[in-house]
Amino acid sequence: MAVVRDREATKAKLLEAALAEFAKHGIAGARVDRIAAKAGCNKAMIYAYFGSKEDLFDEVLRIQIARVVEAVPITPDDLPGYAGRLFDVYQQQPELLSLAGYHRLENGFEAISKAEGDAHTEKVAAVAEAQRSGVLPQDFDAEELLALVVHMSILAFSTPVATRELVVRAVARLLS
Amino acid sequence: MAVVRDREATKAKLLEAALAEFAKHGIAGARVDRIAAKAGCNKAMIYAYFGSKEDLFDEVLRIQIARVVEAVPITPDDLPGYAGRLFDVYQQQPELLSLAGYHRLENGFEAISKAEGDAHTEKVAAVAEAQRSGVLPQDFDAEELLALVVHMSILAFSTPVATRELVVRAVARLLS
DNA sequence: GCGTGTCAACCAACTAGTTGGTTAGACTGT
DNA sequence: ACAGTCTAACCAACTAGTTGGTTGACACGC
Numbered sequence: 001m002a003v004v005r006d007r008e009a010t011k012a013k014l015l016e017a018a019l020a021e022f023a024k025h026g027i028a029g030a031r032v033d034r035i036a037a038k039a040g041c042n043k044a045m046i047y048a049y050f051g052s053k054e055d056l057f058d059e060v061l062r063i064q065i066a067r068v069v070e071a072v073p074i075t076p077d078d079l080p081g082y083a084g085r086l087f088d089v090y091q092q093q094p095e096l097l098s099l100a101g102y103h104r105l106e107n108g109f110e111a112i113s114k115a116e117g118d119a120h121t122e123k124v125a126a127v128a129e130a131q132r133s134g135v136l137p138q139d140f141d142a143e144e145l146l147a148l149v150v151h152m153s154i155l156a157f158s159t160p161v162a163t164r165e166l167v168v169r170a171v172a173r174l175l176s
Numbered sequence: 177m178a179v180v181r182d183r184e185a186t187k188a189k190l191l192e193a194a195l196a197e198f199a200k201h202g203i204a205g206a207r208v209d210r211i212a213a214k215a216g217c218n219k220a221m222i223y224a225y226f227g228s229k230e231d232l233f234d235e236v237l238r239i240q241i242a243r244v245v246e247a248v249p250i251t252p253d254d255l256p257g258y259a260g261r262l263f264d265v266y267q268q269q270p271e272l273l274s275l276a277g278y279h280r281l282e283n284g285f286e287a288i289s290k291a292e293g294d295a296h297t298e299k300v301a302a303v304a305e306a307q308r309s310g311v312l313p314q315d316f317d318a319e320e321l322l323a324l325v326v327h328m329s330i331l332a333f334s335t336p337v338a339t340r341e342l343v344v345r346a347v348a349r350l351l352s
Numbered sequence: 353g354c355g356t357g358t359c360a361a362c363c364a365a366c367t368a369g370t371t372g373g374t375t376a377g378a379c380t381g382t
Numbered sequence: 383a384c385a386g387t388c389t390a391a392c393c394a395a396c397t398a399g400t401t402g403g404t405t406g407a408c409a410c411g412c
Contacts, residue, residue, distance in 0.1 A: 005376055005391045026281065028205030032368065042393040047369060101281050105202065105274055109336045144342050147335040151327070158330060159323040160285045166320050174349050183357070208402060218359040223403065358409075367400065373393090380387075 011049050013039040018060050023095035026102035027057050061103055062113050064096045069119045076130035079149050080171040086153035087167045097157055120146075137175055148174055187225050189215040194222075194236050199271035202278040203233050237279055240272045245295045252306035255325050256347040262329035263343045273333055296322075313351055324350055 017038035021030045032053050036043040050056040072085045090097045103111070128142035136145065152171050155162040193214035197206045208229055212219035226232040248261045266273045279287070304318035312321065328347050332338040 007391070010391075026202060026204060026278075028202060029282070031366095033366095041391095043368085044370075044393065045391080048391085053368070098281055101277060102202075104333070105277050105281070106205070140342075140345075143337050147331070147337050148342070148346055151331050151334045154334060155323070155327055157280070158327045161319050161323050166316075166324070169316075170324055170350060173352070174346060176349070176352065186357080207400090209400095217357095219402085220359065220404075221357085224357085229402065354412085356410085356412105359405105359407090361405090361407105363402105363404080365401080365403105368398095370397075371393105371395090373395105375392080376390095378387105378389085380385105382384090382386105 007049075010039070010041055010045055013041065014046060014049065014056070015060055015063065018056050019064070019095050019099070022057055022060055022102065023098040026098075027054065027106055030057070032056075057103075058113070061099055064093075064099055065113060065116050068096060069116070074123045074126055076126045077135045079127075079136070079145075079175060080168045083149050083153040083171040084164050084168040086150065087156065087162075087164050090154065090156055091164075094156075097154060101157065145174075183225075186215070186217055186221055189217065190222060190225065190232070191236055191239065194232050195240070195271050195275070198233055198236055198278065199274040202274075203230065203282055206233070233279075237275055240269075240275055241292050244272060245292070250299045250302055252302045253311045255303075255312070255321075255351060256344045259325050259329040259347040260340050260344040262326065263332065263338075263340050266330065266332055267340070270332075273330060277333065 014035065017035045018030075020038065021035045025031070030053070032043055032046055035056075036046060039045075046053070046056055050059055068086070068089055072082070072089055075082050124143050124146055127136065127146050130136045131138045131142060131145075140148065149171055152167050152174070155167050155170075190211065193211045194206075196214065197211045201207070206229070208219050208222055211232075212222060215221075222229070222232055226235055244262070244265055248258070248265055251258050300319050300322055303312065303322050306312045307314045307318060307321075316324065325347055328343050328350070331343050331346075
């Protein structure tokens with residue numbers, strides 16, 4: 001098999017391997033040797049392309065968050081559906097939930113990526129607007145309401161009995 | 177200063193130091209040397225008393241879970257209050273939330289301690305009984321309802337805007 | 353002296369990160 | 383088309399430091 005020298009392809013392979021490794025073992029538990037082996041290239045490539053193990057993690061997380069933010073736009077007039085779609089994404093890509101979980105545990109709330117922060121601000125504004133126009137109940141603060149909905153969407157993180165229907169029904173009940 | 181030779185006291189110090197270390201860094205990120213140093217004793221003690229790093233983690237988690245299970249008995253006729261009390265415990269001892277989070281991420285749902293499992297079964301039964309007697313709505317399965325309540329109690333895991341009042345109100349809304 | 357608790361010193365295995373040198377493939381002038 | 387040149391992707395082998403875990407000697411109370 002001919003050796004392919006393709007910067008972007010190699011970076012993509014490393015990112016894919018890193019996603020699996022970090023999701024399974026967290027930052028501290030991940031091994032750069034395993035990532036390189038799985039990507040089928042040398043460990044030095046990680047340092048050439050990403051700088052360090054932590055930088056690689058940050059990049060992987062950034063990409064995954066961006067993917068979700070893009071794939072699941074908020075629908076303030078249908079928050080149960082929004083939670084359901086988030087739930088779907090987490091079911092299809094459980095790595096994201098693990099990744100975010102490890103990131104939260106190892107870095108706390110402070111180290112939230114800018115992309116996520118901006119998207120969050122926009123979503124709070126959208127919820128607040130929907131509250132003003134009467135589509136959503138006003139007895140929860142916009143930020144709190146969004147937090148509740150998002151938290152419900154990660155129900156699968158805390159229990160194996162989580163189902164999409166349960167999440168949707170629970171959010172609907174919160175809004176009643 | 178005289179050296180104190182007290183098996184139980186040393187074990188307790190190690191457990192306390194291990195709790196802090198594991199909560200902060202997880203299993204993979206925790207360092208036995210740091211645990212021993214913080215406990216003010218040699219790391220050989222960890223292996224004499226607990227066998228291995230993982231065994232020590234298991235013991236720490238077991239103790240913390242038992243503490244919560246005992247400190248916060250379920251009150252099926254007041255699930256908002258139950259969630260609130262769980263929230264309080266997690267606020268007072270954030271280590272438990274981290275510990276459980278790491279355990280869940282690194283071992284999945286399979287490796288749940290027997291103590292937790294038994295307590296859970298009892299709680300589901302208590303919720304089901306309350307549903308039969310009409311104290312709780314019956315449109316959620318007992319297991320699902322308990323999962324929702326417990327999940328709400330760990331709201332602080334997913335958002336910094338979590339407050340006790342928010343958790344209590346959200347659970348109350350779920351039951352309406 | 354004896355059993356128990358303690359620890360400094362130790363080790364083999366492993367870790368993230370580096371380096372010197374190699375080579376595929378694109379570009380060049382002819 | 384084609385030999386010569388250069389750039390950048392690539393990696394085996396290495397370094398320096400860290401890791402979980404062990405052990406033999408010592409300290410203490412009886």
